[in-house]
Amino acid sequence: MNRLFHVPLSPFCRKVRLSLAEKKIEVELVEEKYWEQDPEFMRRNPAGKVPVLKMKGRMLAESAPICELIEELHPDPPLFPRKPEDRYEVRRLVSWFDDKFHNEVTSKLLYERVNKKITKQGYPDSKNVKEGAKAIKYHLDYMSWLLDQRRWLAGNVMTLADFAAAAHLSSLDYISDVDWDRSENVRDWYAKIKSRPAFRSLLADQVSGFPPPAHYADLDF
Amino acid sequence: MNRLFHVPLSPFCRKVRLSLAEKKIEVELVEEKYWEQDPEFMRRNPAGKVPVLKMKGRMLAESAPICELIEELHPDPPLFPRKPEDRYEVRRLVSWFDDKFHNEVTSKLLYERVNKKITKQGYPDSKNVKEGAKAIKYHLDYMSWLLDQRRWLAGNVMTLADFAAAAHLSSLDYISDVDWDRSENVRDWYAKIKSRPAFRSLLADQVSGFPPPAHYADLDF
Numbered sequence: 136m137n138r139l140f141h142v143p144l145s146p147f148c149r150k151v152r153l154s155l156a157e158k159k160i161e162v163e164l165v166e167e168k169y170w171e172q173d174p175e176f177m178r179r180n181p182a183g184k185v186p187v188l189k190m191k192g193r194m195l196a197e198s199a200p201i202c203e204l205i206e207e208l209h210p211d212p213p214l215f216p217r218k219p220e221d222r223y224e225v226r227r228l229v230s231w232f233d234d235k236f237h238n239e240v241t242s243k244l245l246y247e248r249v250n251k252k253i254t255k256q257g258y259p260d261s262k263n264v265k266e267g268a269k270a271i272k273y274h275l276d277y278m279s280w281l282l283d284q285r286r287w288l289a290g291n292v293m294t295l296a297d298f299a300a301a302a303h304l305s306s307l308d309y310i311s312d313v314d315w316d317r318s319e320n321v322r323d324w325y326a327k328i329k330s331r332p333a334f335r336s337l338l339a340d341q342v343s344g345f346p347p348p349a350h351y352a353d354l355d356f
Numbered sequence: 357m358n359r360l361f362h363v364p365l366s367p368f369c370r371k372v373r374l375s376l377a378e379k380k381i382e383v384e385l386v387e388e389k390y391w392e393q394d395p396e397f398m399r400r401n402p403a404g405k406v407p408v409l410k411m412k413g414r415m416l417a418e419s420a421p422i423c424e425l426i427e428e429l430h431p432d433p434p435l436f437p438r439k440p441e442d443r444y445e446v447r448r449l450v451s452w453f454d455d456k457f458h459n460e461v462t463s464k465l466l467y468e469r470v471n472k473k474i475t476k477q478g479y480p481d482s483k484n485v486k487e488g489a490k491a492i493k494y495h496l497d498y499m500s501w502l503l504d505q506r507r508w509l510a511g512n513v514m515t516l517a518d519f520a521a522a523a524h525l526s527s528l529d530y531i532s533d534v535d536w537d538r539s540e541n542v543r544d545w546y547a548k549i550k551s552r553p554a555f556r557s558l559l560a561d562q563v564s565g566f567p568p569p570a571h572y573a574d575l576d577f
Binding site: 193195196197199201204208220226227229230231 | 414416417420422428429441447448450451452455498
């Protein structure tokens with residue numbers, strides 16, 4: 136059985152979970168308190184991060200390479216288009232969300248509000264929270280600009296770029312940090328993704344001490 | 357003509373330069389002072405980062421997606437192996453260097469010592485420099501451990517993983533921050549990479565105010 140070591144609100148883990156679920160690859164989820172740096176876990180992944188996917192006896196780390204491998208081993212249904220230029224655009228946007236959006240938004244909202252408490256590292260830094268709340272607006276507008284031109288973020292088919300973006304936004308939505316009223320096309324896009332069977336496991340997540348708001352799992356939010 | 361907007365010591369730009377040169381794709385190098393956020397440059401890449409590659413009229417950003425696109429459009433000579441599991445290992449190591457090594461070493465040594473001065477952001481933070489100098493030892497040992505088992509970092513053929521690692525190490529070597537005496541196999545690996553024609557352009561780099569040490573361009577260092 137495949138096994139994914141994860142934490143529920145990690146956008147990197149969520150991207151992998153969405154990829155696996157979309158391709159109907161069964162996986163056992165194991166919550167891993169990576170910040171405790173348990174020796175057994177460190178042996179599995181010396182980088183000390185989640186996600187770590189155990190697949191066919193191998194331990195795999197780093198969410199982007201994991202998703203590329205899943206795609207190469209299980210091409211159906213595809214999460215990458217065929218043309219190299221279109222594949223580039225998918226990868227560019229995955230990087231956009233996992234690097235730029237992560238640094239400017241996720242780390243300043245989710246990590247301040249949730250991770251710091253869970254890992255007992257003190258209180259949210261209000262300067263960071265303010266910066267994150269400002270930056271997410273720019274990112275939502277960028278998404279809206281893309282969705283004015285395309286049905287999905289990277290083009291006219293759903294790809295890993297949509298999962299990367301939805302992974303971050305869904306984690307932030309769990310703490311009510313996404314203003315869905317800002318752009319109608321972003322809300323419509325999220326409603327489409329949210330209603331996919333692959334999304335169900337994410338919507339069922341519960342983090343102790345942080346009950347999700349009612350709209351989090353509501354498909355008609 | 358292809359055009360690469362870059363800065364000479366950026367490891368992300370160097371990885372792209374190495375990929376292009378290895379595949380004999382001609383490119384005009386244009387030095388871009390990205391930190392000045394010139395409006396013309398920001399139009400080319402809203403993320404405000406280098407490298408940006410202008411290829412066939414398209415502006416491409418993000419070094420990892422650019423290298424994947426170069427590989428897909430110009431598969432010879434290959435910088436990725438054929439088997440999905442081997443390709444995963446290449447991507448994992450590219451992430452290792454561009455993410456973990458970058459955060460723990462490059463940003464603490466090169467950015468403190470060079471980028472801060474060039475971008476007029478003050479003096480090196482000695483705490484960061486100390487941390488970077490400590491962390492690089494662990495990374496060199498990890499490389500040595502890999503090279504005990506394999507001819508190249510990701511397996512028995514040279515791949516993008518070697519270029520990613522060499523891009524970081526060569527930038528640090530420009531400021532004499534790599535202890536080549538630490539591991540013989542790491543030194544031998546770097547000597548092999550350094551003597552490739554693709555490396556010549558990097559060895560000719562000169563950064564104003566920072567003359568390279570004599571060993572930097574010496575193939576017998």
